[in-house]
Amino acid sequence: MRGEPLLRVEDLAFGYGARIVGAGVGFAVFPGEVLCLLGPNGCGKTTLFKTLLGLLPARAGRVLVEGESVARWPRARLARTIAYVPQAHAALFPFSVREVVLMGRASRMRPFASPGRADHAAAEAALAALGIGHLAERVYTEISGGERQLALIARALAGEPRLLVMDEPTASLDFGNQARVLGQIRRLSARGLGVVLSTHDPGHAFLCADRVALLREGALAGLGAPAEILTPESLERLYGVPVAVVPLGGGAGTVCTPRLP
Template identity: 45%
Template sequence: MGVKRLEILGLSFRRSPRGAPILTDIDLDVAAGEILSILGPNGAGKSTLVQCLLGLLRPETGSVRLSGDDVARLTRLEIARRIAYVPQSAQTAFAFEAAHMVLTGRSVHIGGMGAPSEKDRQIAEDAMRSVGILHLRRRLFTELSGGERQLVLIARAMAQETPVIVMDEPTASLDLGNQGRALGLIRDLARAGKSIVMTTHLPDQAFNLRCRVALLKAGRLTAVGPVDDVCETGAMNELYGARLHRLTDRAAGRLSAFVPELP
């Protein structure tokens, strides 16, 4: 495994001193060129963990480290130059064109009251082209569909040019075709050396990416490892509290998805 770009060390979190724990004793790491998929049901604590990674929430105990530096000691700008974030969705009160939204990813490199350079604009345009949304560049972000907005947010993270990208259920609003494109982009970003953390409640996405998986249930990790080792039927039944049936890709000769048994 390569150099650990992102480390989560003994992290626990609760909303208030007397509140119930939301995350307990989380230990994870992500290397350069690696994808870590954090898999769990709704309410498992995935989005809270993402907020801790971004420095938006401070852990009760433990720490998050970027290339050895404690996130709690970094400024917002220093964090933004190291981690790009793709949220589940985004709203804006301003009628920005899609191209402008992507260009905002360059703001962490421009600083102050500086204006984007021709290089910044080219990087943003290249990101839109890679995602396949260059034709949307003059459309208003507020007028795009939920799936189109999500692709714009992925392009913005790419334009930010950070070593780490954190994605909170990045394909939740995408149709099957765009899910495939987004997962392909995630795979290619990792191959280019990016460290990717993505949350999802769909194990088939981890199978498609052939990545490392962390299972999160009620704020605790129940397993971490290669997808084929971790996502076996018994573990999935326990994780989701349901009886699931596994589907196998006969051509590839491997497990590819789970479907729930109807009550």
């Protein structure tokens, strides 16, 4: 996994206009690695993601991909390299799942061009990789939330990116679909993709992440392996409530739960 990082963030400051939301943030993501970002509401996770995606300019510091600053990259090149997976949502138009996934090829197509053979092949490969080929002809607005989330991941994968940025990919999903999405994230990283994801459940980091970054008030409050960083003390400092961290037997993972006052 180690070697040259796919993504490196150096002393990054980020925000909106004159308002600085976070500063001094630095981390790296290697090919095949999952980095999980944890933090309370309002800590700057979304603003950080928008800066990584080039939607907001860095206020200070640098974002580098494979050692090269992306500050002057054309939007199309950045979109081909870093794909964004939003939270599952219901689209307004009744596209088929195949059509939604095919939209992920937009960054690799000429303006106003129609999808070609290579684009359709990439979309079919992404559907197969996520195990949702049987949903290809289904209407996207009529499938379940978990299926929509997998379709959005397939859409990102169809663009053949090197890095996935995922904003709370398990939000609003039921217990089973959360497990399916986290399992797919592990499989994608095993194929060599770098993944940065945010979640509100520290237990998810134990399930799918190689490393975890804690963001509090726009600054890094911890960075390292989940077992080292996600302690009762660090989680209480992060969220302001007592937290129990309980390893489960038989390699079943670790449960993090707040202690009610």
